Amino acid sequence: MGIFGDIGHFIMTPLYYLVSAVLVGWHKVWGTVLNADGGIAWALSIIGLTLVIRAALIPLFVKQIKSSRNMQLIQPKVKELQKKYGHDREKLAQETMALYKETGTNPFASCLPILIQMPIFLALFRLIDKAAKDQTGNGFLSDALAKNFGESKLFGTIPISASFTSPDGHTSVQIVAAILVVAMTATTFLTQRQLMSKNMPADALSGPYAQQQKLLLYVLPLVFAVGGIAFPIGVLLYWTTSNLWTMCQQFYVIRNNPAPGTPAAQAKADRDAAKARRHGGAAVATEVATEPEVDRRPATRQQPKKQTREQRKKSGGAKPSGTTPEGDQQ
Incomplete structure (x- = not known):
């Protein structure tokens, strides 16, 4: 076989053991509710x-997003370094790598999910190919x-191991x-277009990155379009599902945690401002609605209590001149 x-x-x-373990496990689950010999299962x-594989790769995806x-x-x-050391490629490379190290940036991290998936993809391809042939x-x-597995058919007529070139x-x-193939390509x-149009600042749209x-x-x-025509139906299902996962996962990250200075960041700021205005208006309306009513009717004037002559003498003392207590005039 050679080295x-x-x-x-x-x-x-x-990888054969890993992929087959998950595949067989799911088949046992679906086999309990569907025809275990059918292509749908x-x-x-x-x-x-x-x-399962994409869920396991979430930490790598987070690292990819950060990078x-x-x-x-x-x-x-990077542009400043290019202007400063554009005449010296070796110095430019050294300074650029130092910048990557200082900021904790790995220029190859964006390729990690794809690179990790390729051996798994190949293992599934080999499992289907050997099962069919x-x-x-x-x-x-x-x-x-x-x-x-090799003889199973979707809808009773489409072998899951067949491909566009081997129908x-x-x-x-x-x-x-x-x-x-069209779904996988699209x-x-x-997914890549979403990243470039919404989560890249203007300065980053003209550089080498x-x-x-x-x-x-x-x-x-x-x-993918050229190679996809040779992939079995089962492999195309895997890759299309993986792409849909990536697109939805990236949409969620870009919407809720966009990079600063990007259209996605501005859109999030607008949504947050609109939400704050809605909540602020609701709070003011609630405060006005719950304000206690104030009784604005004028207070009733209390009439003085009628006193006898002896009481007035005790409380009033000396009377001003020219006044006659009530009841003195006879």
Whole structure:
């Protein structure tokens, strides 16, 4: 098999066990409510496998988001270094790496989720391929399950192991494969476009990092479109589901925690201001509604109490001249 074959087998064997364990586990779950021999149960198992893997990659995604944000925010400093050391490439590279280290930025972190997924993607591809061609399993996927997996069909006519270039004589396979390839390509493009249009500051749209992002924007979907026609239906399900997860996850992060100075940050500030105004208006209305009523009627004048002559003498003392107490005139 050769040294490279031995290395590949050493790397892939643990992945076969990992992927097959999750796949078989989901198949047991779906097999209790659906036909275990049907393609729907296996298709949902592949989607379940995708969700488990993507959930496990959330820490890497968070690291990717932080690194991408740092790359955007330091672009003005990178431009200053380019102006200062543009004549000395070695010095420019040293200063740029020092800037990355100082700000805790890894320019390759944005590729980590894709790089981690590629071996898993390859392991699933090999499991489906061997199950379809040789009816042999790997890892926890037994030969009996592999045969069942390889022969399973969606909607009774579409083999889950068939591809656009190998439709097994079914036009429906090419139609479904084409739809999945388009969905996979479109979600890849929209995810990258979402990042560039909403979560990149203006300064970062003209630097080398922006050129790299623009390159990925068009190259990655093209690569997936060209390569996707050879992928089995099951692999296309995996990759399309993974892209949908990425798009939704990125939408949530950009909406709730955007990079400063970006259109997404301005949109969040506008939403927060509108929310504050709504809550402020409600608070004022509540305060006015709950203000206690004040009795504004004039106070009733209290009439003086009638006193006898003896009481007036005791309380009034000497009377002013020219006055005659009431009852003295007879």
